[in-house]
Amino acid sequence: TQLLEQSPQFLSIQEGENLTVYCNSSSVFSSLQWYRQEPGEGPVLLVTVVTGGEVKKLKRLTFQFGDARKDSSLHITAAQPGDTGLYLCAGADNQFYFGTGTSLTVIP
Amino acid sequence: GAVVSQHPSWVICKSGTSVKIECRSLDFQATTMFWYRQFPKQSLMLMATSNEGSKATYEQGVEKDKFLINHASLTLSTLTVTSAHPEDSSFYICSAQDRGYYEQYFGPGTRLTVT
Numbered sequence: 001t002q003l004l005e006q007s008p009q010f011l012s013i014q015e016g017e018n019l020t021v022y023c024n025s026s027s028v029f030s031s032l033q034w035y036r037q038e039p040g041e042g043p044v045l046l047v048t049v050v051t052g053g054e055v056k057k058l059k060r061l062t063f064q065f066g067d068a069r070k071d072s073s074l075h076i077t078a079a080q081p082g083d084t085g086l087y088l089c090a091g092a093d094n095q096f097y098f099g100t101g102t103s104l105t106v107i108p
Numbered sequence: 109g110a111v112v113s114q115h116p117s118w119v120i121c122k123s124g125t126s127v128k129i130e131c132r133s134l135d136f137q138a139t140t141m142f143w144y145r146q147f148p149k150q151s152l153m154l155m156a157t158s159n160e161g162s163k164a165t166y167e168q169g170v171e172k173d174k175f176l177i178n179h180a181s182l183t184l185s186t187l188t189v190t191s192a193h194p195e196d197s198s199f200y201i202c203s204a205q206d207r208g209y210y211e212q213y214f215g216p217g218t219r220l221t222v223t
Contacts, residue, residue: 010149031210042114042201042214043152050210088151092210096142101151 004091004099006108013107021074021102023089030093032065032072037086079106112137112204114215121192121222128188129218131202138181138204142212143175146199158185192222 004025013019016039023032031050035043047056049065049072056063060083067083072089084106111134121127127149130200131141140159144152156172158164158179174196176188185204199219203212 006211013192033211033213040199040217042112042203042216044210045110047215048211086149086151088210096154096205096212098152101149103149 004089004097006087006089006099006102008102009100010103010105012107015108016078019076019079019104021022021076021087021104022071023073023099024071025091025097026070027091027092027097028069028093029097030069031091032069033074033090033092034063034074035088035090037088038084043086043088057062079083079104081106081108110140110206110213112202112213112215113146114202115217116216116218118219119221121220123222125171125188126188127192127220128186128195129202131185131187131204131215133183133204133213136204136206137184138185139207140205141179142203142205143177143185143187143196144201144203146201155187167179177181188218191222194222196197196220197206197222 007022033048034046037043047063052067052069054065060077064073087102091097113132115130143155155170156164156166158177160179160182164177179185201217203214205212
């Protein structure tokens with residue numbers, strides 16, 4: 001079973017702080033997705049990265065795919081309470097594998 | 109685009125009864141649909157993968173006779189929890205994938221409570 005390990009598992013920060021979430025695997029993926037999920041709702045796709053070394057920005061969120069396509073990071077600048085949620089990475093080759101998840105709480 | 113609906117959003121049932129959850133792709137044809145189970149603040153646990161017109165592939169440890177999956181059309185998959193017990197209480201989420209695309213698009217989830 002391929003495993004995508006996310007760190008940290010839980011994160012609680014003050015509004016305005018920066019943070020980085022990591023998604024690591026020993027396996028190579030053809031693409032990697034990041035999702036955010038709010039309580040009681042389904043995950044919402046944030047971004048897909050497919051090229052090693054690729055960097056994508058979505059407002060205050062910056063996503064990077066590792067050169068070897070085994071890992072990824074999500075950096076949030078000046079976090080806001082609306083960023084609170086469960087962040088999930090997911091790697092895809094012939095199958096789809098979800099990461100272990102990072103629960104983020106941004107305190108006003 | 110890429111909207112997936114789930115119905116019902118929540119359901120309470122008595123132990124021993126069966127519950128059906130519907131998952132629909134509203135604006136694309138879902139060649140593959142996935143069913144997940146999720147516990148609070150944890151990641152998604154894949155239960156089964158279904159392709160339109162064929163039998164679902166269940167993950168190890170998931171009872172196929174208890175969790176019946178039917179992917180009858182390119183826009184509809186159903187999950188029936190048969191003879192539900194309190195330990196089946198959970199958040200069930202479906203997702204749909206279009207042929208040739210990497211991404212999965214998720215429904216809003218169904219909260220099942222078995223009393």
